[in-house]
Amino acid sequence: QVQLVESGGGLVQSGGSLRLSCAASGGTTANYAIGWFRQAPGKAREFVATISWSGGTTYYADSVKGRFTISRDNAKNMVDLQMNSLKPEDTAGYYCAAKLGTTTTRETLYRYWGQGTQVTVSS
Secondary structure (H helix, E strand, C coil): CCEEEEECCEEEECCCCEEEEEEEECCCHHHEEEEEEEECCCCCCEEEEEECCCCCCEEECCCCCCCEEEEEECCCCEEEEEECCCCHHHCEEEEEEEEECCCCCCHHHCCEECCCEEEEEEC
């Protein structure tokens, strides 16, 4: 069983940057697609970005495309989400999730989830 722990959240001003990390334990991330999702208060959780097990395939939500970059280091069992040009509407709890096999934007297909890290962007 894979355990995921997110870190790197915090408070940042609009236009600023943050780098979130997702650390995996209990197994290697090399076999898993990893996704980032977020949930703002009163809203449903939504897809942000995902990366295939090899790192060769990535998908982004339209709302973050061009601003966020997902990357992974399988040797370190880490997946990062670099977030630039942050906006107040990016404020949310951010969660990483893992699934075996091919990557997908569908959150219901991810089996393992972290506890989340809060990102707050002030205007």
